[in-house]
Amino acid sequence: MIFAELFLFLIVILIAAEVFTNALEHLGEKLGISEGVTGSLFAAVGTALPETSVPLLALMAGTSNTHLNEEIGVGAILGAPLMLSTLSLSLLSFAVLKNRKSTGHFHPEKTGLKRDLDFFLVAFGFATLALFLPHGGVLRYAIGFSMVTIYFVYIMLTLRASKALVADGHATEADSPMFLCRLGLPNYMAVVVVQLVLGLLLLIYGAKGFISGIEGASELLGITPLLLSLLVIPIATELPEKVNSILWVRKGKDTLAFGNITGALVFQGTLLPAIGIMLTPWVPQKEVFAGVVVTLLGILWLRWMISRGQLRVWHVWVNGLMYVGYLVFALS
Numbered sequence: 001m002i003f004a005e006l007f008l009f010l011i012v013i014l015i016a017a018e019v020f021t022n023a024l025e026h027l028g029e030k031l032g033i034s035e036g037v038t039g040s041l042f043a044a045v046g047t048a049l050p051e052t053s054v055p056l057l058a059l060m061a062g063t064s065n066t067h068l069n070e071e072i073g074v075g076a077i078l079g080a081p082l083m084l085s086t087l088s089l090s091l092l093s094f095a096v097l098k099n100r101k102s103t104g105h106f107h108p109e110k111t112g113l114k115r116d117l118d119f120f121l122v123a124f125g126f127a128t129l130a131l132f133l134p135h136g137g138v139l140r141y142a143i144g145f146s147m148v149t150i151y152f153v154y155i156m157l158t159l160r161a162s163k164a165l166v167a168d169g170h171a172t173e174a175d176s177p178m179f180l181c182r183l184g185l186p187n188y189m190a191v192v193v194v195q196l197v198l199g200l201l202l203l204i205y206g207a208k209g210f211i212s213g214i215e216g217a218s219e220l221l222g223i224t225p226l227l228l229s230l231l232v233i234p235i236a237t238e239l240p241e242k243v244n245s246i247l248w249v250r251k252g253k254d255t256l257a258f259g260n261i262t263g264a265l266v267f268q269g270t271l272l273p274a275i276g277i278m279l280t281p282w283v284p285q286k287e288v289f290a291g292v293v294v295t296l297l298g299i300l301w302l303r304w305m306i307s308r309g310q311l312r313v314w315h316v317w318v319n320g321l322m323y324v325g326y327l328v329f330a331l332s
Contacts, residue, residue: 002220009206012202013206015202016200017199019202020196020202020203021244021248022176022178022179022195024196026192027189027192030189070280071226072229072233073276073279074226074280074282075227075229075230075233076234079229080272081124081265081295082234082326084261084265084268086294086295086298086319086320086322087242087323088242090319090323091320092246092258092261093320095249096250097313100313101313102313102314103312103313103314104313105311106249106254107255108254108255109255111161113306114306116263116265117303119150119151119270120266120299122150123151123269123273124269124273124292124299126143126146126147126273127143127147128292131284141277143274144274144278147271147274151267154270178192178195179195226288230291231330244257245258248260290329290330294323297322298319298322301318301319301322302316
């Protein structure tokens, strides 16, 4: 019964992702913004809402067991970027393997991608440093505030770069009519927003239902709350990013596909860790510290490949192998 429920909510997420990405492409086209802004800001923040809600609900409205709430909160905060930087990136390679082969190339807009990765590395570096600082200290709060500031600076720089990217041919373009327009509705901004909200609500509903099913399945498997939030919950909450990016990369929209993942990484590597630093003990337990190291290594590897001027399909297999390695370590 639990696994049938998981399958049902997975179908909901797949449908919602198609509705959401279709509306986003039309929104970006109407606003005349670049694919980088559409992917890194709009899509990233919108599809990050399910995984954002998990740690917030655990820390602010969880059970009476404070320790349990903190474990779920910290695990969910760090599990999301771990999943995105490793498994989510590697799935893009399998989505295009048939057409591009292992030696083929990805072609995301490099300036925006480098900006996303650089901002994430700086912010997540602060989050790693905070693991070794005393709980409740002034320095911790200063780091948390700095990470929030980093995200707002990132937003301003991303928006500023949009005009030049559009002039260079990186404007967002919709390949197919909007779904609501196929029902006879006009292609107005209001209709775009309605479809966008419908897709987002479906994504949240599907992810929350999937989380519920995953939690039930985890009890059968005997997984601890920390491992549950580090490994299992992100599988559900990161599905929107993974599915949206796979849909885009299969259409050849590499900038949107990578921007959706790396933009979510910046969001989840700044604001959410800032909350964890200020509201939880934020200590370097071995599963937590290993996850942080693997996350940083995954992004450093991607950043190195981009700096060399090319990103081949097989390069992101390395990110997938890092996730497998962490999985073996955590479960052992």
